[in-house]
Structures are given as structure tokens and as C-alpha cells.
Amino acid sequence: MLELLLHIILSAASAIGFSLITNAPHRAAGIIGITGSLSWTAFWVLKTYAHVNILIANMIGALIIGLLAYYLSRKYRLPENIIYIPCLVNLVPGGNAYRTILYMVQNRFIDSLEQAITTFLIAAFLAVGLFSAQYLISIVRGIIYFRKPKM
Amino acid sequence: MRKxxxxxxxxxxxxxxxxxxxxxxxxxxxxxxxxxxxxxxxHRVNCYVTVTAVFIEVDGETSKFIKSNLGGTNLQMIDDINTMSRQLASHTLSPKDFVHEIDKIYQDKHTTDFPFYLKAFGAGLVSMAPMLISTMPLYYFIYCFIVGTIGYAISYYLSIISPLPYVDLFISGFTIALLGIILKDFNLIANYHNIIIGAVMPLVPGVAITNAFRELVMRHALSGAVKLLDAVLVASSIGFGIATALIIF
Structure with missing residues (x-):
């Protein structure tokens, strides 16, 4: 339970920290903190307690970011970009990328290749998650749009 | 209204x-x-935007283009211009004021910016990455914070001093790995891998990767591919900086 609290706080802090680096507007800080911490916590709970495959967990994290960013950016009149960028930094596969370099230095090329492929797959599934968020939104909007004239 | x-x-x-x-x-x-x-x-405006240039045609009468450089991030500017264009569309901002505001931002080349100490503090917060919680004792996060702040400060000042890209990231990656190895030599930490993973996080090309994927998905293949290449180059220059430090020491 304490660990969960720690995860929530640290992920919010790190998303807000990245928004400071990229000079995001002041009024977006709270939104970014909430989105970043929700997406990371969902990813971590799925990975640790539900034992979901790490790729699927990453995808669901990115999906949550996409849906929340769509909703919150319409509500608070911000560009979606501002919410996307700082929240994704938690999910970036930094550990795998580091191990790719580490094994390369230690002449363990097979392990290095394995880590490189894992890094690429995680990044690709993050993109899949973001894209499926956009796709879901466009489908829902399309259904609403087509049903209106008939009424 | 006069056009x-x-x-x-x-x-x-x-x-x-x-x-x-x-x-x-x-x-x-x-x-x-x-x-x-x-x-x-x-007016009816046609425009085509690639990574580093904007082409514009107004009413079929005139066409111009402007060149820009890759890189640089200022989300505050995007938000300001977005807000202004929305106000212009809803007639709460007159065209004259809009032109004046854009001219002012273009002259100054920047909008409100966070001071450096706040950015360094943000870099420290990013370095305490939540993915490391279960892999190391909690007091290691203090070292992560310090090393991450130093690494970000180095890349920030080097990018101001020299216009050459990628070298500042190489040097800051090298310094981060070196600091991790020094902490290990003083027996402050058991192994330096987690410290390095955390401290590198502020340098990750987050903006380039996110934009590249979103553009590729929207079929703007040209700018998406170039931004993806830039992101890979940035990431590998950090990686080779770390690798150099690990090989030498």
C-alpha cells in the first residue's frame, strides 16, 4: 500500500518535472500531474499484480494517456501535445535502452540485441496505444455524427 | 471590416x-x-509544412517560404499562439492586436520562460524515475536527483555555448556515467546501473519521439521520418557517451 502511494507521488513528480524542462504553461501542471500518475499507476498495477504482459501493460498506459489528453485538452482548451509529451516520459523504456549499451560494452552482443529488440517493441506498443486512443475517439465521433441527421 | x-x-x-x-x-x-x-x-491560405520550412500561398497571388532549424522546445509558445488564434476566430481579439502580438513574439524569439534553477529542479524530479522503486533502496533517489541535475545543467550550458548539436548530449552522458562510477568507488552505492538509468531520463528526446510517432500515424511521412531519425541520433549520442565512460573506467 505504501509502495503504491510512492509510485503515485513519484510518477506525478516526474511528469511535472518534465513539463518544467519543456516549458509547459503553468496552468497545465496539475493536469499533467494527474494524467502522468494515473497512466503510470495503471501500468504498474497491471504489470505487478495482474501479471499482464509488459507490452500490453505499456499499450494500456499509453491508451489512458491518449483518452485523458483528448478529454482534458478539450475541457481546459490546451493543445493535446502539451499533455502527451511530459506524461509519456514515465513509460519510456530507459532501463532496456541502457542495458543495450551496457551489454554492447561488455561484448555480450546476443544479450544486447535482445534488449534492443525489447526496447523497440515497447516503443512501438506505446505508439500503438496512442494511435488506438485516437482511433477510438474518431470512431465514437463518427457514430455520433452519422446518427444526428436521422433524428 | 477592411481586409x-x-x-x-x-x-x-x-x-x-x-x-x-x-x-x-x-x-x-x-x-x-x-x-x-x-x-x-x-483570405484563403494554402500551406505546406515540412520539418524545417514553411511554404505559403495566399489567394493564389503570392507564395513565400521561410526556413527554420530543427530542435528547440517551448510548449508555452504553442499554447500562446493557439489561444490567440482561437480568440481571433471568435472575434474577441482584433486582427490588429493579433498582428502586433505575433510581431512582438517574433522579435523577442521567446515567451515567458522558467528560470534555470526551476528547470534544473524539474530535471532532478524526472531523474527519480518511478520504474526504479523496487530495484534499489529508497535513499538512492537522492543520488539520482543530484546526478540528474548535474547532467542536465551540463547539457543546458553546453548547448548555449556551442551551436553544434549532439556533442553536448554526448558529454553529459559521459559525465553522468563517470559520476555513477565515482559514487561506486567511494562505496556510497552498491552498483551504478540504476543511478545512470535515472539520471539519463531528463535528456531523453521525448518531444521528438512523440511528435514523430504522431506525424507518422497521420501520414506526414517526411517530417515524421526526419524527426524519428533525429530522436535516434540523440538517444545514441547519449548512449555512446555512457559507453565511452564505461569502457575507459
């Missing part, structure tokens, strides 16, 4: 495009914003 001359409109649209590219917006959003601004000013 503005098309030279003036093309000038304003070019400046807006330049500022948005420098702020790190996606190219399809820039095209969208520019044509909306042209529409609110009473």
Missing part, C-alpha cells in the same frame, strides 16, 4: 509557422492553425 493586404497576411502566417516549428508543434497542427488564421483574416 488586410495579402502581403501582410502571408508575412504573419510565415512568422506564426516559424514560431510554431521552433516551439516543437506537429506539422499537421501547424498547417491547420495557419489556414485557420488566414480564414479569420479573410
Amino acid at each position: 488586410m493586404s495579402y502581403q501582410r497576411v502571408s508575412e504573419i502566417c510565415l512568422k506564426t509557422g516559424y514560431l510554431l516549428i521552433n516551439g516543437g508543434a506537429e506539422s499537421y497542427r501547424i498547417e491547420d492553425t495557419i489556414s485557420r488564421i488566414g480564414y479569420s483574416l479573410g
Whole structure:
């Protein structure tokens, strides 16, 4: 339970920290903190307690970011970009990328290749998650749009 | 309402495009914003945006282009211009004031910016990455914070001093790995891998990766591919900096 609290706080802090680096507007800080911490916590709970495959967990994290960013950016009149960028930094596969370099230095090329492929797959599934968020939104909007004239 | 001359409109649209590219917006959003601004000013504007250039045609009469450079991030600028174009479309901001504001931002080349100490503090917060919680004792996060702040400060000042890209990231990656190894030598930590993973996080090309994927998905293949290549180059220059330190020491 304490660990969960720690995860929530640290992920919010790190998303807000990245928004400071990229000079995001002041009024977006709270939104970014909430989105970043929700997406990371969902990813971590799925990975640790539900034992979901790490790729699927990453995808669901990115999906949550996409849906929340769509909703919150319409509500608070911000560009979606501002919410996307700082929240994704938690999910970036930094550990795998580091191990790719580490094994390369230690002449363990097979392990290095394995880590490189894992890094690429995680990044690709993050993109899949973001894209499926956009796709879901466009489908829902399309259904609403087509049903209106008939009424 | 008296319409503005098309030279003036093309000038304003070019400046807006330049500022948005420098702020790190996606190219399809820039095209969208520019044509909306042209529409609110009473002209039909065609535009084409690649990674480093904006091409514009107003009313079929004039066509111009402006060149920009890759890199640089200022999300505040995107938000400001977005808000202004929305106000222009809903007639709460007059075209004259809009032109004046854009000219002012274009002259100063920056909007409100966070001071450096706040950015360094943010870099420290990013370094305490939540993915490391279960892999190391909690007091290690203090070292992560310090090393991450130093690494970010080095890359920040080097990028101001020298215009050459990628070298500043190489050097800061090298310094981060070196600091991790020094901490290990003083027996402050058991192994330096987690410290390095955390401290590198602020240097990750987050903006480039996110924009590249979003542009590739929207079929803006040209700018998406170039931004993806840039992101890979940035990531590998950090990686080779770390590798150099690990090989030497």
C-alpha cells in the first residue's frame, strides 16, 4: 500500500518535472500531474499484480494517456501535445535502452540485441496505444455524427 | 471590416509557422492553425509544412517560404499562439492586436520562460524515475536527483555555448556515467546501473519521439521520418557517451 502511494507521488513528480524542462504553461501542471500518475499507476498495477504482459501493460498506459489528453485538452482548451509529451516520459523504456549499451560494452552482443529488440517493441506498443486512443475517439465521433441527421 | 493586404497576411502566417516549428508543434497542427488564421483574416491560405520550412500561398497571388532549424522546445509558445488564434476566430481579439502580438513574439524569439534553477529542479524530479522503486533502496533517489541535475545543467550550458548539436548530449552522458562510477568507488552505492538509468531520463528526446510517432500515424511521412531519425541520433549520442565512460573506467 505504501509502495503504491510512492509510485503515485513519484510518477506525478516526474511528469511535472518534465513539463518544467519543456516549458509547459503553468496552468497545465496539475493536469499533467494527474494524467502522468494515473497512466503510470495503471501500468504498474497491471504489470505487478495482474501479471499482464509488459507490452500490453505499456499499450494500456499509453491508451489512458491518449483518452485523458483528448478529454482534458478539450475541457481546459490546451493543445493535446502539451499533455502527451511530459506524461509519456514515465513509460519510456530507459532501463532496456541502457542495458543495450551496457551489454554492447561488455561484448555480450546476443544479450544486447535482445534488449534492443525489447526496447523497440515497447516503443512501438506505446505508439500503438496512442494511435488506438485516437482511433477510438474518431470512431465514437463518427457514430455520433452519422446518427444526428436521422433524428 | 477592411481586409488586410495579402502581403501582410502571408508575412504573419510565415512568422506564426516559424514560431510554431521552433516551439516543437506537429506539422499537421501547424498547417491547420495557419489556414485557420488566414480564414479569420479573410483570405484563403494554402500551406505546406515540412520539418524545417514553411511554404505559403495566399489567394493564389503570392507564395513565400521561410526556413527554420530543427530542435528547440517551448510548449508555452504553442499554447500562446493557439489561444490567440482561437480568440481571433471568435472575434474577441482584433486582427490588429493579433498582428502586433505575433510581431512582438517574433522579435523577442521567446515567451515567458522558467528560470534555470526551476528547470534544473524539474530535471532532478524526472531523474527519480518511478520504474526504479523496487530495484534499489529508497535513499538512492537522492543520488539520482543530484546526478540528474548535474547532467542536465551540463547539457543546458553546453548547448548555449556551442551551436553544434549532439556533442553536448554526448558529454553529459559521459559525465553522468563517470559520476555513477565515482559514487561506486567511494562505496556510497552498491552498483551504478540504476543511478545512470535515472539520471539519463531528463535528456531523453521525448518531444521528438512523440511528435514523430504522431506525424507518422497521420501520414506526414517526411517530417515524421526526419524527426524519428533525429530522436535516434540523440538517444545514441547519449548512449555512446555512457559507453565511452564505461569502457575507459
